[in-house]
Each structure stands twice: as structure tokens, then as C-alpha cells.
Amino acid sequence: MTTPRRELPPRYDAAAVEPAIYERWMAADAFRPADEAPPGAAPFVIIQPPPNVTGALHLGHAARTTVEDTLIRYHRMRGDDTLWLPGVDHASIAAQFVLDKIIAEEGETRASLGRERYLERMWQYMDATRETISIQHRRLGASADWSRLRFTMDEGSARAVRTAFKRLWDAGLVYRGEALVNWCPRCLTTISDLENVHRDEMGTLWTIRYHLERADGTPDPESWISIATTRPETLLGDTAVAVHPDDERYRSLVGRHAILPFLGRRLPIIADEHVDRTFGTGAVKITPAHDMDDYELAKRHGLRAVTILDEQARINAEGGDFFGRDRYEAREAILDRLRETGDLEAEEPHPMVVGHCDRCGTVVEPRLSVQWFIRVKPLAERALASVREGRTRILPPHFEKVYAHWMENIHDWAVGRQLWWGHRIPAWFCPDGHITVSDAAEGPDACSECGRPSNELRQETDIFDTWFSSGLWPFSTLGWPDETDDLARFYPTTVMETAYDILFFWVARMMMLGLFCTDVEPFKTVYLSGMIRDPYGQKMSKTKGNVVDPLETINEIGADGMRFALVTGTSPGNDQRLTKAKLDGGRNFTNKLWNAARFVVGVMPEPLAQPEGEATLAERWIASRLADAVERATRQLDDLELAAYAASAHEFAWTDYCDWYLEMVKVDLRREGASDGERSRAWHAAEGALATVLQLLHPIVPFVTEEIWAQLASDAGAGGRSTLLISAPWPAVGQRDPVAEAEMAVLIELIRGVRNARMEAGAPASARLPLTVVPANAATRDGIERGLDYLAALARVGPIDLRQPGDDRDRPELVSSTAGAAAWLGGEPSAVSDAPSRQAANEAHLRRGVERLRLLLAGDFAERAPAAVVERERARLADLEAQLRLLTGG
RNA sequence: GGGCGAUUAGCUCAGCUGGUUAGAGUGCACGGUUCACAUCCGUGAGGUCACUGGUUCGAGUCCAGUAUCGCCCACCA
Numbered sequence: 028m029t030t031p032r033r034e035l036p037p038r039y040d041a042a043a044v045e046p047a048i049y050e051r052w053m054a055a056d057a058f059r060p061a062d063e064a065p066p067g068a069a070p071f072v073i074i075q076p077p078p079n080v081t082g083a084l085h086l087g088h089a090a091r092t093t094v095e096d097t098l099i100r101y102h103r104m105r106g107d108d109t110l111w112l113p114g115v116d117h118a119s120i121a122a123q124f125v126l127d128k129i130i131a132e133e134g135e136t137r138a139s140l141g142r143e144r145y146l147e148r149m150w151q152y153m154d155a156t157r158e159t160i161s162i163q164h165r166r167l168g169a170s171a172d173w174s175r176l177r178f179t180m181d182e183g184s185a186r187a188v189r190t191a192f193k194r195l196w197d198a199g200l201v202y203r204g205e206a207l208v209n210w211c212p213r214c215l216t217t218i219s220d221l222e223n224v225h226r227d228e229m230g231t232l233w234t235i236r237y238h239l240e241r242a243d244g245t246p247d248p249e250s251w252i253s254i255a256t257t258r259p260e261t262l263l264g265d266t267a268v269a270v271h272p273d274d275e276r277y278r279s280l281v282g283r284h285a286i287l288p289f290l291g292r293r294l295p296i297i298a299d300e301h302v303d304r305t306f307g308t309g310a311v312k313i314t315p316a317h318d319m320d321d322y323e324l325a326k327r328h329g330l331r332a333v334t335i336l337d338e339q340a341r342i343n344a345e346g347g348d349f350f351g352r353d354r355y356e357a358r359e360a361i362l363d364r365l366r367e368t369g370d371l372e373a374e375e376p377h378p379m380v381v382g383h384c385d386r387c388g389t390v391v392e393p394r395l396s397v398q399w400f401i402r403v404k405p406l407a408e409r410a411l412a413s414v415r416e417g418r419t420r421i422l423p424p425h426f427e428k429v430y431a432h433w434m435e436n437i438h439d440w441a442v443g444r445q446l447w448w449g450h451r452i453p454a455w456f457c458p459d460g461h462i463t464v465s466d467a468a469e470g471p472d473a474c475s476e477c478g479r480p481s482n483e484l485r486q487e488t489d490i491f492d493t494w495f496s497s498g499l500w501p502f503s504t505l506g507w508p509d510e511t512d513d514l515a516r517f518y519p520t521t522v523m524e525t526a527y528d529i530l531f532f533w534v535a536r537m538m539m540l541g542l543f544c545t546d547v548e549p550f551k552t553v554y555l556s557g558m559i560r561d562p563y564g565q566k567m568s569k570t571k572g573n574v575v576d577p578l579e580t581i582n583e584i585g586a587d588g589m590r591f592a593l594v595t596g597t598s599p600g601n602d603q604r605l606t607k608a609k610l611d612g613g614r615n616f617t618n619k620l621w622n623a624a625r626f627v628v629g630v631m632p633e634p635l636a637q638p639e640g641e642a643t644l645a646e647r648w649i650a651s652r653l654a655d656a657v658e659r660a661t662r663q664l665d666d667l668e669l670a671a672y673a674a675s676a677h678e679f680a681w682t683d684y685c686d687w688y689l690e691m692v693k694v695d696l697r698r699e700g701a702s703d704g705e706r707s708r709a710w711h712a713a714e715g716a717l718a719t720v721l722q723l724l725h726p727i728v729p730f731v732t733e734e735i736w737a738q739l740a741s742d743a744g745a746g747g748r749s750t751l752l753i754s755a756p757w758p759a760v761g762q763r764d765p766v767a768e769a770e771m772a773v774l775i776e777l778i779r780g781v782r783n784a785r786m787e788a789g790a791p792a793s794a795r796l797p798l799t800v801v802p803a804n805a806a807t808r809d810g811i812e813r814g815l816d817y818l819a820a821l822a823r824v825g826p827i828d829l830r831q832p833g834d835d836r837d838r839p840e841l842v843s844s845t846a847g848a849a850a851w852l853g854g855e856p857s858a859v860s861d862a863p864s865r866q867a868a869n870e871a872h873l874r875r876g877v878e879r880l881r882l883l884l885a886g887d888f889a890e891r892a893p894a895a896v897v898e899r900e901r902a903r904l905a906d907l908e909a910q911l912r913l914l915t916g917g
Numbered sequence: 918g919g920g921c922g923a924u925u926a927g928c929u930c931a932g933c934u935g936g937u938u939a940g941a942g943u944g945c946a947c948g949g950u951u952c953a954c955a956u957c958c959g960u961g962a963g964g965u966c967a968c969u970g971g972u973u974c975g976a977g978u979c980c981a982g983u984a985u986c987g988c989c990c991a992c993c994a
Binding site: 035037225232254255256257258269301302303306307311312313314318319320321322323379380423425426428429432433436527528530531562564584595596597598600601602603604605606608609611612614615616617618619621622623624625626627628629630666668670671674677678685686689690693779782783785786787789791792793820823876879880883886887888889890891892893895896899900903 | 919920921922923928929930931932933936937938940941942943944947948949951952953954956957958959960961973974975987988989990991992993994
């Protein structure tokens with residue numbers, strides 16, 4: 028039987044090949060779990076953190092997808108019952124922000140369209156972006172089960188949202204009440220504390236005189252109390268002035284009244300411990316409706332709250348002359364007027380912290396309104412206990428402390444949003460003010476308290492914070508609240524991989540809601556990825572123009588190369604700087620694999636015969652190294668040490684397999700007088716080892732390994748491996764061969780030593796130099812003898828005079844010494860100069876080592892350290908001593 | 918004002934429960950047209966593991982403190 032010699036294309040064109048491979052996987056339905064769980068298989072489930080529908084794929088998604096895909100591919104190969112469920116988040120506030128901008132270009136606004144048409148427009152937009160996001164993930168190689176693609180606005184999610192909210196309501200964990208909440212005057216909605224991001228800014232502290240009230244109720248031009256404020260425009264809403272009760276300066280004023288400028292409102296001067304005497308003038312204006320502190324204080328003192336800003340932060344009708352002005356215009360106008368009246372006493376720069384809307388950057392305005400809240404304390408306690416007691420662990424572990432701190436100091440969650448795009452809160456008001464919460468899709472039949480029919484009820488117009496539906500994600504995607512087969516089979520999930528910046532937003536909410544709804548932790552491990560930064564450590568952002576587009580990168584270097592770059596050199600919870608050099612490194616690796624395969628396929632012997640003969644040293648060695656590599660990779664992937672896995676698998680493939688083994692295979696394949704059977708055996712070994720390397724690397728570089736696998740499978744040599752690599756089993760850990768490894772270690776050291784010596788001597792690279800080798804002992808000699816051809820080829824030496832141990836007569840000049848053997852390199856005097864210094868340097872180095880170890884072993888170390896450690900040092904000493912004897916002929 | 922993290926080769930980063938001579942990639946220097954790969958091969962130089970103390974036979978690793986950078990949380994106008 029003859030097999031025609033085959034050849035792989037000289038260049039691997041990732042951009043062209045990868046999509047075709049993905050099609051192959053899709054066609055084979057390779058991403059879907061089996062219809063039923065294989066008996067005895069452990070579930071391994073990742074519910075994908077849903078990217079926002081608004082965003083194109085960025086490097087953060089790419090990095091996370093790579094981690095998830097690597098894990099899922101590994102577990103799929105392991106034969107686990109794997110499910111990777113992908114999804115998309117509707118991101119209500121972010122989506123509206125984006126859509127508002129789009130319709131603005133069309134000359135429309137939210138108001139001009141109206142709720143219904145606006146939402147229609149949103150769905151159109153969503154349908155397009157959802158598709159884009161899926162396509163982009165596929166280009167990355169994401170082996171998610173696309174047949175289960177979910178969306179947080181689909182009916183499954185909607186039902187979960189209604190059910191969860193109803194249960195929270197029934198459990199008394201929901202309330203509706205007036206509160207001062209964060210309001211974005213641009214997005215026109217409440218936002219949560221988390222979405223209110225604080226930034227340090229330089230503001231101004233103004234000192235303003237409030238004149239005291241005279242007996243006749245008019246302001247006294249001669250007496251006043253000076254207050255300090257950073258927000259003079261809010262004085263229109265002042266209802267008091269507060270001082271510290273122990274402040275001597277103001278004691279006599281407490282109980283009197285000041286008159287508010289412009290509006291003439293009477294402001295009681297009150298005492299409260301909360302006032303900081305050392306700040307400003309020690310007297311503070313109280314604006315309950317526009318300041319969180321003042322609101323609390325006002326509640327204690329029963330003060331009135333006057334709202335003076337409308338929803339767009341313009342002065343409302345309460346503001347007298349300033350009506351209709353923007354808050355900052357009003358500020359200037361008020362300051363001007365105070366200057367005119369001489370009541371602006373001072374102004375000085377003042378560093379302060381200002382809250383901004385996470386989405387649009389607008390300065391957030393505290394706003395008094397009626398809101399829905401979830402009482403999260405009881406939920407947080409359970410979520411905290413789960414992590415404390417180890418039922419869910421967070422990687423890296425120090426984030427458990429961050430998580431705990433947040434859970435311990437959690438505030439009630441203002442869960443309503445005055446937006447349109449999202450799940451409407453399933454609460455209905457009746458004319459008598461009763462509230463009915465219903466989990467039915469069509470709403471309640473009647474008021475739950477007075478029985479008024481549904482046509483008299485009015486549904487709440489607020490929608491839920493996006494994160495409420497996201498918080499139900501791990502189980503709403505599996506059919507909850509129904510007790511579906513999927514839920515039983517795949518819940519709780521295994522790994523929740525996401526970026527640390529949404530630990531509170533999302534992970535915390537999933538923990539709380541998951542425990543509340545399902546009584547079990549929604550995942551076993553939280554794997555927190557870091558952020559991708561530019562080469563200078565800056566966050567990537569469109570405005571900075573330093574964004575690397577993953578799709579462009581994929582088109583340039585292939586998804587595999589990018590995946591590899593995104594995983595190596597990272598650790599959970601730590602940001603990484605991504606450089607061109609790193610991406611190129613990933614690309615080079617796929618190139619290396621391709622070329623190794625090209626070589627293996629290209630050197631298939633003709634004819635390919637029945638293998639015969641004993642395994643060579645190289646074959647035994649690579650089998651043993653492979654066993655080690657598989658064992659390591661398995662452990663690292665089990666431990667979620669992805670970077671370590673990628674690095675060690677890379678090193679094995681490049682160094683052990685390509686640099687050493689393939690070079691030796693060349694010797695075996697081209698050995699004079701070898702039979703067809705022997706050559707075929709050597710080739711099968713190389714091809715088989717390559718196949719294992721592909722299995723080992725498939726999780727991280729799936730495309731190139733799949734493509735090579737296909738090429739191998741179409742060879743006669745690879746019978747029985749015709750299935751797709753994605754569905755192939757994870758390699759079993761093979762047998763180690765300590766003898767082969769030891770012998771090869773000596774040989775490798777010898778080859779390195781000789782190469783080094785040649786370089787130092789300046790011998791021409793092409794020159795074949797005679798070599799004299801004196802092994803340390805008979806066993807070592809056997810090993811070297813077995814590898815004599817490798818030594819000759821890889822060190823470019825010959826003839827080789829392999830002597831008996833101890834025989835160092837008439838040796839040449841240039842020396843290399845290793846643990847197993849000393850070698851003397853001969854040749855033309857011009858080719859090998861500088862020999863004596865090399866001999867001396869080697870000797871000196873060995874003597875230093877011997878001395879150091881003798882000293883160590885003479886001290887306390889020998890008595891106090893564990894026996895195994897001491898033994899290891901003793902062995903090292905013996906080794907060095909033997910080398911020294913070998914070198915000096917002593 | 919609290920809390921967390923980082924500080925290891927020129928650069929980007931690994932280094933698990935303390936145990937050989939601290940590693941990788943990249944960059945650098947030198948040498949390579951040997952039939953897989955120059956996106957490559959070979960050889961080499963480069964580190965007081967931020968600093969100061971402590972625990973230990975032994976510390977990059979554990980403890981305390983200091984410095985610099987970064988992040989998170991926080992209702993001082």
C-alpha cells in the first residue's frame with residue numbers, strides 16, 4: 028500500500044481558515060450538550076455574562092470569552108456534561124443613551140416618538156446588534172450553545188422578573204416610598220448609588236450672609252449669620268440654618284430665624300451634632316430636597332423639603348425670579364445678586380467630590396421622589412454567608428474581602444427607573460391607593476385589597492434597573508421559575524467568569540437574588556478577570572483613541588493568536604497591558620504549530636510500512652515528556668490557572684516537541700540503513716505525539732489545532748482519528764519513563780555545552796568538529812551511546828570518540844562539562860582558541876558550588892530541615908563533586 | 918476618612934501551601950541560506966525580587982512598618 032505524499036500549504040492563513048472551521052463545528056452540532064447527561068459525567072456550566080446589546084465587541088469581551096471558551100472546551104473534551112449558554116443584556120439606560128443619540132441624528136427625540144414608537148425603534152436596533160454580537164463571538168471561536176441564546180428582554184426573562192419581584196413583595200422585601208435618590212438630569216432617570224460615580228473636582232466654597240430676622244419679621248441689615256456652601260443655587264430650597272449645639276459663636280442665635288435672600292423665607296436656626304464646627308463658618312444652610320445630609324437632618328428636625336429643580340435641573344416655580352434657569356446659570360445669577368447686595372462674603376477654591384452619571388457623565392442631582400426599593404439586608408446576609416462559608420469562592424481570593432465589605436454596608440436598592448426600555452414593574456395602583464403586585468403576564472384581575480376590577484387599575488410606568496433582570500440570569504436562562512429539566516441538570520452553574528468592575532453591580536445581585544429565588548448559590552466559583560489596558564496602562568476608550576478592535580486584530584493575526592495573547596501572562600483580578608509584541612507572540616505560536624505539522628506531514632515515509640523495531644531514545648523521551656505535559660495541563664485547567672496552562676503547554680510544544688524532539692526525529696527518519704518499518708515507526712511516533720499536542724492545545728488555540736487535526740486525519744497514518752478535534756477526548760496521562768528522561772537530560776546538557784563551547788571558540792557554524800566524550804559512569808555512557816547520532820547532528824560534531832568512564836588520555840583542548848559527562852572539542856587550532864580559560868572557569872564554578880553546599884550541609888540546615896530537602900542538597904553536592912573529578916581527571 | 922492591590926530582567930508579566938543557581942515572552946548582543954518555520958534556529962548578557970526591621974536552619978514567598986503608584990468604598994456643606 029502506498030500513500031501519496033501530502034503537503035500542507037506553506038502559510039497558514041488564519042483569517043481565511045478560521046471561519047470555515049467554525050462552520051465545521053456548527054455543522055457537527057459540536058457545541059450542544061448531549062440530549063441527556065452522560066451517566067456519571069460531572070456538569071460543567073458557564074452562563075455567559077451577557078454583553079450589552081449596545082456595544083460592539085471589545086477586547087474585554089474577547090478576553091473573557093477566551094477564558095470561558097478555553098474552560099468549556101477543556102471540560103467538553105473531558106467528557107463532562109458541559110453547557111455554555113450565551114446571552115445578551117438589554118442594558119436599559121445604556122441602550123436608551125445610544126438610541127437617543129441615533130434618533131437625534133434623525134431629528135427625533137424620545138418625546139417626539141412617544142413610548143410605543145420609541146420601543147419599536149429599540150427592538151429594531153436590538154435585533155441588529157444582537158446578531159452582530161453573536162457573529163463577533165463566533166469569530167473568536169466561542170463554542171457556546173447558540174441554540175440557547177438568551178436575551179434579558181425575552182419572555183423567559185420577563186417571567187422570571189415578574190415572579191422574583193412578586194416573591195420579594197410577598198416576603199415583605201419590597202417597599203415604595205419617598206426618598207432622596209440620585210437623579211440624572213440628562214438620562215432623566217433615577218440611578219443607583221453604584222451608577223453614581225464620584226470624581227474629585229476643584230470647586231468653590233462661597234460664604235454667604237443670611238440676615239437675621241428682626242422683631243418685625245424683616246431682615247436686619249446689621250446682623251447676619253454667615254453660611255458656607257459649594258452650591259449657592261440650592262439656597263432657594265433652604266428651610267433652615269444649622270450650627271453645632273456646642274458652638275459658642277452661635278449659641279445665642281439658636282432658636283432665632285434668618286431670612287433667606289431673594290425669597291424672604293424664614294429659616295429657623297437649629298442645633299445639630301452633625302454640623303462640623305471647623306468647616307467653613309460652622310454654620311450650614313439646610314436644603315433637604317437637594318442634599319443627602321440635609322435630608323437626613325431635616326427628617327430629624329421635622330423640616331419641610333422644598334424642591335426647586337425640575338427634572339432637567341432647571342429652577343422651578345419655587346425659585347422666584349430665577350425660574351426656568353439651568354442650575355449653573357442660576358448659580359451665577361444668584362452669586363451676582365449677592366455680590367450686588369454685599370452679602371457674598373468670601374469665595375475660595377475648594378476640593379470636593381462630585382457625583383456623575385456613570386452613563387453620560389452629567390452631574391447627578393439628588394432628587395426627592397417616590398421610588399421602589401428592595402430591602403436587601405436579609406438577602407445580603409445570606410449572600411455573605413455563602414462566600415464566608417466557602418459554598419461560593421471568589422478568585423482571586425482577596426476579592427472576597429471586597430465583596431464582604433460591600434455586603435456588610437449595603438443600602439436598600441432603588442430598583443425603579445424612569446425609562447422606557449426594560450421590564451415594567453408589575454405593580455398596579457387602584458384609585459384608592461392600594462398596590463397590587465402580580466406575576467401574571469396579563470396583570471392582576473382585580474385590586475388585591477379592595478377587589479376593584481383590573482380596568483380601574485393603572486400599572487406603574489417605571490421599569491426595573493437593568494441589573495434586576497441580570498441578577499436572575501443564571502437561572503432565568505434555564506427555565507426558572509418552572510422546575511425544568513435544564514434547571515435540574517445545569518443549575519447551580521459552575522464558573523461565573525466576569526470582570527471585577529461589575530462585582531457589585533452583577534455578581535453580588537446574582538448571589539442575593541439567586542439565593543432568595545432558588546435557595547442555592549447560583550455558581551460555585553466566581554472567576555474575576557482584569558481589565559485590558561493599552562501599552563501605557565491607560566484604560567482603552569474611544570475618546571482617547573487607544574482602542575484596539577478585536578475583529579481587526581483577528582483579521583490580522585487570527586483568533587488563535589489573539590486568544591493566546593489575551594490569556595498568557597495574566598492572573599485573575601489583575602489588569603493587563605496589551606502590546607503589539609504580545610499579540611505577535613500569539614500569532615507566531617500558531618505559525619510554529621502549523622510548520623511543525625507541515626514538517627510531520629511532509630516527512631511521512633513512502634511507503635508507510637508496518638512499524639517495527641524498538642522505540643528510540645527520542646521516542647521514549649517525548650512520550651514521557653508528553654505524559655508530564657498532559658498531567659500538568661490537566662491540573663492547571665482544573666485549578667483555573669489558565670495562564671499557567673497556556674504558558675506550559677506553549678513551552679512544551681515549542682521547546683520539547685519542536686526544538687528537541689523534531690530535530691531528533693529527523694535523525695531517526697534519515698538514519699542510514701533504517702528499514703521502512705523503522706522509519707514508519709519513527710514517523711508514527713512523531714505524528715502521534717503531534718496529535719496529543721493538538722489535543723493539549725485545543726482549548727486555547729482551537730482553530731489551528733482543529734485544522735491540523737483534519738490534515739492528520741486525512742493521512743493514512745492517523746486512522747481512527749477522523750472525528751473533529753473539538754469532540755475528541757482529552758488525552759490520558761501516559762507513563763513516565765525516568766530512564767529516558769535522565770538519559771536525554773544528559774544528552775541535552777551535552778549538546779548545549781558543546782554548542783556553547785563552539786560559539787565561544789568562534790568555530791564556524793557549519794564546521795563539523797571532532798568530539799571526545801568521557802562519561803561519568805557506565806550507565807551514562809549507555810545513554811550517550813543511544814543518543815550518539817542526535818549528539819552528532821544537533822551539536823554538529825564528528826567523529827565522536829566516546830570513551831570509557833575515567834579515560835581522559837590525550838584529550839583535545841576545548842572543554843564542556845556537565846553532570847553526566849565531560850567533553851573535549853577538537854579541531855583546527857584556529858577554530859578552537861581560548862581553551863585554557865574555559866577549563867579554568869568551569870573548574871572555578873564547580874568549586875564554588877561545592878564549597879557553598881558543603882558549608883550549607885555543615886550548618887544547622889542538616890539537622891533542622893526536612894530529610895527530603897537535605898537529601899536533595901546532598902545529592903547535588905555529590906553531583907558537583909563528580910563533575911569536578913570528571914573535569915580534572917582526578 | 919476607611920479598605921484593597923501592585924512594586925520581580927530595558928519593557929510586559931508569571932512565580933501555588935516558605936526549600937536547588939528566581940522564570941517566560943519581548944527587547945538587546947553575537948552567530949546562522951543544514952531540505953517545517955527568518956512569524957525561524959543557535960548562543961549569550963541583563964535581576965540586592967521597592968525600602969527597613971522581624972519570624973525561620975532557610976524568605977521573592979510569612980509578619981510589622983515605610984515609600985511610590987493604582988483601584989474600590991464613603992452623606993463633611
